[in-house]
Amino acid sequence: xxxxxxxxxxxxxxxxxxxxxxxKVLVVYYSWGGNTRVVAEKIKAQLGADIVEIVPExxxxxxxxxxxxxxxxxxxxxxxxxxxxxxxxxxxxxVILVGTPNWCSTIAPPEATFLMExxxxxxxxxxxxxxxxxxxxxxxxxxxxxxxxxxxxxxxVFAGSSVASSDDDIAxxxxxxxxx
Ligand SMILES: Cc1cc2nc3c(=O)[nH]c(=O)nc-3n(C[C@H](O)[C@H](O)[C@H](O)COP(=O)(O)O)c2cc1C
Numbered sequence: 148x149x150x151x152x153x154x155x156x157x158x159x160x161x162x163x164x165x166x167x168x169x170x171k172v173l174v175v176y177y178s179w180g181g182n183t184r185v186v187a188e189k190i191k192a193q194l195g196a197d198i199v200e201i202v203p204e205x206x207x208x209x210x211x212x213x214x215x216x217x218x219x220x221x222x223x224x225x226x227x228x229x230x231x232x233x234x235x236x237x238x239x240x241x242v243i244l245v246g247t248p249n250w251c252s253t254i255a256p257p258e259a260t261f262l263m264e265x266x267x268x269x270x271x272x273x274x275x276x277x278x279x280x281x282x283x284x285x286x287x288x289x290x291x292x293x294x295x296x297x298x299x300x301x302x303x304v305f306a307g308s309s310v311a312s313s314d315d316d317i318a319x320x321x322x323x324x325x326x327x
Pocket of ligand 1: 180215218280282
């Protein structure tokens with residue numbers, strides 16, 4: 148009887164410590180200038196989640212105007228650049244939090260490649276975007292097309308200039324989508 152009681156208490160305590168549905172969360176992001184990385188790292192810290200950065204095979208130009216010119220061309224042509232990042236154990240995760248800068252009103256091409264290359268069936272996906280004034284633009288709609296039959300949760304956006312002080316808004320969002 149004592150053993151049963153002990154197991155029960157242990158079970159309840161574990162359930163209380165884990166996120167509400169005890170789900171395994173992976174943060175996957177692309178960042179060119181660092182803003183999206185700041186948000187991704189904060190999410191990782193708040194949830195104790197795993198994190199993976201998407202790295203393109205060929206880095207984008209470090210010059211802003213050159214990068215914008217390339218991004219414009221790629222987004223117009225729906226070009227999907229090759230990425231170095233392969234996530235072999237995506238199947239281990241229940242929830243994938245996908246982070247991208249808003250590039251030309253949509254998700255950055257390397258993040259689009261990640262979404263295209265992986266199967267999200269049975270997964271729950273939520274998007275976080277950093278932007279320079281355009282907000283979510285078409286990021287969520289385009290992400291949904293690429294992630295196929297996943298279950299989608301509410302997206303969140305952060306102005307690039309506000310990422311350093313985004314902790315409370317991140318916490319609020321994570322609570323809203325049931326991860327905290
Ligand atoms: C190539 C490129 C295209 C961009 N296009 C947009 C855009 O269409 N709308 C917008 O609001 N911000 C745009 N931005 C600004 C970025 O979304 C913003 O600075 C973001 O926080 C950058 O994230 P990062 O530092 O993780 O790369 C663009 C930036 C770059 C480099």
